[in-house]
Amino acid sequence: GQPLHAFDFNLLREGRIVVRRAQDGEQFTTLDDQERILMGSDLMICDGVGPVALAGVMGGQNSEVSPETTDILLESAYFNPTAIRRTSKRLGLHTESSHRFERGADVDMVPLALDRAATLIAELASGTLAHGVIDIYPEELLRRTITITASRTNQVLGLEVSADDIRSKLNSIGLKCDLPAGQSDDAINVEIPNFRPDLEREIDLIEEVTRLIGYDQIPVTMPVSSLTCQQLPPHLSLANQVRNQMVQMGYAEVINYSFFGADSPEKLGLDEADPRCQQVQVLNPLTEEQGCMRTTLVPSLLETAARNLAYHSEDLALFELRPVFQPVDDDELPCESLRLAVFLCGQREPLGWAQSSESSDFFDMKGIVEQLLADLRITDVSWKAEHDEPFYHPGKSCALYQGERLLGTLGELHPEVSRNFDLGRSAILCDLDVEALFDISGGTIKFQPLSRYPDVQRDSAFLVDADISAQQVFAVLGQVRLKDLESIELFDVYYGEGVPDGKKSMAIRACYRAMDRTLTDELIQNLHGKLIKAMKKHLGAELR
Structure with a gap:
């Protein structure tokens, strides 16, 4: 169809129409009662004083037809599709008119549609037509000519179609065909009418010939192609490795939109100064809840978990491996980095008569992270209780470091954040910087x-201050270089009867083994004594 627009003629100042470009920053109120800020590239329909319509998109409120209107001015026009599309997309204003103009209207239909509309108004609404029309057509649109050949058509379709058959088929749908002078006999020049803006190349004409012949006439053949084997880039290969490892450990991958609501960081309790609160706005969001590019995966994962819990899927093990987007100063494009978010809640094992009914806890998540680190061959990491993430439960979370580089955080979700996302229960969360893991992987x-x-094992229990962490113990013992020390494990932590207030008991098991001999008891006592001495010196430990 051809879009038309009706103006209340008595509201057009000076009784005339002017077509011009808008001025940068010019304001205009459209029919939907929204004030638009225009740019110099926007085309405007104006009266003798100012704009009355946004050309090809929507009319203006100041010339709207109302029940009191007695005289109207009908406008029928053709506009450049690119200009209309640019204006419509920039303003986020999609209308029936812009939908047609930006795809290419038929310029020859302009006077016909205008005459038909005027005739119907006169016949059905008892209108009286004024004499004459104003028709401005400064530069005629030339009809394009495309050459189609029978040889190319047969090559594409796998048929034997003659040039005469092609000309006959195209003539039947209103396409004028001529034989070009000085070219081969199988070439045909086709004049494209203005009502077919979709015909742009030879292959478009071949498609029309195919449609007219019948798709059922095309022979069925197997496509001919060559297979090549290309190795994935290291970044994609590592991402697939992490994804497969998570699935093997029993976690289900979720894929959310790359957008979230502007209030998502606030629901996590993030401070306004946090970089994740500096968001990349989406110009034309689908909904308000998808108005910004994600700066963290955590809100989307928690919303997915909440939906599953609402459907009584109470034992959840979910992960999402997707990029996040951070705005960059003086750069139009945001910084994109890959992150991994993991969610865990419910029972540790499926329901059954021989299974445990224990709930998943912090150490289940820690074990998952340790397995990932082992799979990526990452060593020399440390776990620190001090971190700045507000969405974790105080005292039930930690941060993962290698040296001074933060690799991620994990812990129990803060009760307030759990309420903000309607989870209704405790859950364990993990947020890892996958880019940082990739940088240090591959040991x-x-x-x-x-x-x-x-081997020979020696157990020792120490009384230490209650605030000393296992990480501190392993750091101290790791500084003691003993050739025949094979491993050290922490196998017990005890508070209670027999342990003074402010203290706790930590029991370690040291395993000794030599490559060339059986270790004597005297040598083992000497080696183990060095560990005990280090604990007393650096941590003030007492041997129980």
Whole structure:
């Protein structure tokens, strides 16, 4: 159809129409009662004083037809599709008119549609037509000519179609065909009418020929192609490795939109100065809840978990491996980085008569992270209770570091955040910087021969201050260089009877083994004594 617009003629100042470009910053109120800020590239329909319509998109409130209107001015026009599309997209204003103009209208239909509309108004509404029309057509649109050849048509379709058949088929749908002078006999020049703006190339004409012949006439053949094997880039290969590892550990991947609501960081309790609160706005969001590019995966994952819990899926193990977007000063495009968010709640094992009914906790999530680190061959990491993330429960969370570099955080979700997202229960969360993990991954695997001699284990329990963490204990013991020390494990932490207030008992098991001999009891006592001495010196520990 051809879009038309009717103006209340008595509201047009000076009784005339002017077509011009808008001025930068010019304001105009459209029929939907919205004030628009215009740019110099926007085309305007004006009266003798100012704008009365946004050309090809929507009319203005100042010339709207009302029940009191007695005289109208009908406008029928053709506009450049690119200009209309640019204005419509920039203003976020999609109308029936812009939908047609930005796809290419038929310029020859302009006077016909105007005459038809005027005739119907006169016949059905007892209108009286004024004499004459104003028709401005400064530069005629030339009809395009496309050449189609029978050889190319047969190559594409796998048929034997003659040039005469092609000309006959195209003539039947109103396309004028001529034989070009000085060219091969199978070439045909086709004049494209203005009502077919979709015909732009030879392949478009071949498609028309196919449609007219019948798709059922095309022979069925297997496509011919060559197969090549290309290795994935390291970044994608590592991402697939992380994804597959999470699935193998029993977690289900979720894929959310790359957008979230502007209030999502606030629901996490993030401070306004946090970089994740500096968001990339979406110009034409689908909904208000998808108005910004995600700066963190956590809100979307929590919303997905809440929907699943609402449907009584109470044992959830979910993860999302997707990019987040941070705005960059003096740069139009945001910084895109890959992150991994993991959510865990419910029972540790499926319901069953032989299964445990224990709930998942912090250490289940820590084990998942440790397995990921091992799979990526990342070593020398430390776990620190001090971190700045407000959406974790105080005292039930930690941060993961390698040296001074933050790799991520994990812990129990803060009760207030749980209420903000309508979870209705405690949950364990993990947020990892995958880009940082990739940077330090790929440590060398070194072969170590197995010893033919037996190991010897020594257990020791220490009284230490209650605020000393296991990480501090391992850091102190790791500084003691003992050739025959194979491993150290923390196997018990005890508070209660027999332990003074402000203290706790931590029991370690040290395993000793030599490659070339059986260790004597005297040597083992000497080695183990060095560990005990280090604990007393650096942590003030007492041997129980």
